[in-house]
Amino acid sequence: MSIFQHIRAVLRQKLEEVAPQQGWVLSEPLSTFTVESPRDPKHGDVATNIAMVSAKSIGQSPRFIATILTEALKSDTAITSAEVAGPGFINLRLSAHVWHEQLRTVLEQGVHYGDNPMGGGERINIEYVSANPTGPMHAGHVRGAVFGDALSNLMTKAGYKVTRRYYFNDVGTQVDVLARTVHLRYRETWGQSIGEIPAGLYPGDYLKPVAEMLKDRDGDKWLNKPESEWLKPIRDFAVAEMMQDIKNDLALIGIKHDVFTNEREIIENGTLDKVFKLLEDKGLIYTGTLPPPRGKEMEDWVPEPLILFRSSQFGDSSDRPLKKRDGHWSYIMPDMAYHYTMIEDGYRLMINVLGADHGGYLERMRPAIAALSDGKARLDALFCQMVKIFNNGELVKLSKRSGNIITLREMVDQVGPDSVRFTILTRDFATPFEFDFVKVKEQSRENPVFYIQYAHARCCSVLRQAKPMFSDTEISPKALMGQDLGPLVAEDEIALIRAFADWPKVVEAAAISREPHRVSFYLYDLASLFHALWNKGKDDGTLRFLIEGNKPLSLARLALVRGMMAVIASGLAVIGVTPVEEMR
């Protein structure tokens, strides 16, 4: 049980004890009060607003209730002082012993410290990136990619069994355009003059290597053949190559998916037909004509009867066509089948990380999932807001059409993977993100991520110093757990342990709100406490971690250093950054 849970239980118990004596009637069960470590250390180790929250139902002033409670609390052995403050807060100080036990817990659990059981081992699916294989990873993909990856780490830490999934469309217009462009580049490799890339095909040079590989594999086989013969084989080849490129690019920032699901397979293995039949059997499909969309000029709008899904029965603003006028499936049909495979597989929660430009997706897909799972499965979408790229204050217009893109590879080459990840993960995903290439490059050496890594490196440095000092003593975390931690009494030392105690709460809150950036800020604050402590040791020799001739104190402080390393490592694992042993 964590310190906060313990205090919580004590508070509730004391209140229930005191209430009958005072003639208070507790009309509702108390659960909304908070128990937290206050920002201002003057406010004690732990603060609670229980008196203020319960004031109304009790019918007494918050300060009066708080005064009664503080008297009762003083009998608890973990609590050394309790006082009323401000409008009715109760500020508690806890015995050093409580904090020493907390540190032992950290040492015992290591990188698993902060793991939370809230997920209960439930399998969830997190889909992210999911760019179609028609071009390289670029700046626009990076945010969702890093966010999705960190969210997966976070949810794993919070006790979920996460499948990291990439879903891509390898059917339809886009991949046909890909194939045609590759064929053009292929002709180019044979010395044919192709001129400018025609409008409608993909510009940029990135398909040249693909064409070269095609030439190596197939020779001149497709040179003078009609499109009907080469379209399919070249498409399959190009899609496979592009997916490989994407995987390689993602690996540059440490991203690896567990499962790749593609549209073609879902169509070819009959899942799509099965889903269609299923909806038909449920009476959710009919033929009808939709009104033209609102608020948008539609020049080519032709009212025509189409096969529709009754999604308005499930909260959608309109029914949705499953087939286009030309008879092909509309994109939502394979997507519905894709989600059906996951429902069949037992997933009840699916999280999709999308760009803000996919705003309408959730409204369309949720009804289908409700229908296909009889309301048992749920899709959540997290919309990462747009990334605007600036170059020294000037907005860079990115467009795939003109071939003006900044690739993921360029970003990583110039800024480094850790800085890229950390910069993205110090923003709420819902906040529009301005990424100034020049500034981030300039600041890459002073990126806050190094501040955190530096704290870890300093810990390692202390350990290196300690080894010769204590050549006869084991200084592993497990061994240090058994040390007497009594010498840890300094205010700043206890403050650090207090911060350790916050970590599990940060994990939980971040997981509930799906906000991995909270982890970044927590780690930064933690590192700040450590650096301050370190520098105090420079001013005052008695505060150094290792004190020559005082082994009990040094070993106790080594335990603190080990604890720091464990929490930093535990947090950086969520961010996806490796803790370093030294800064170079």
Add this chain to the structure above:
RNA sequence: GACCCCGUAGCUCAGCUGGAUAGAGCAGUUGCCUUCUAAGCAACAGGUCGGAGGUUCGAAUCCUCUCGGGGUCGCCA
């Protein structure tokens, strides 16, 4: 016509499900390396939290309205 996101220091952003004097980094000013790595520390300066109402012990946070910026509203993906 409807929906979503954002508006906090000169700049980039935090502010945990309503809490105590609104925070950090960068930029600016000033100190600190004979001592575990100065990629660090300490301090100064910088704000009508877009605006107006409301809810209550208490609002940057919740509600309504409003202004500004971005996104979406297709049989496109």
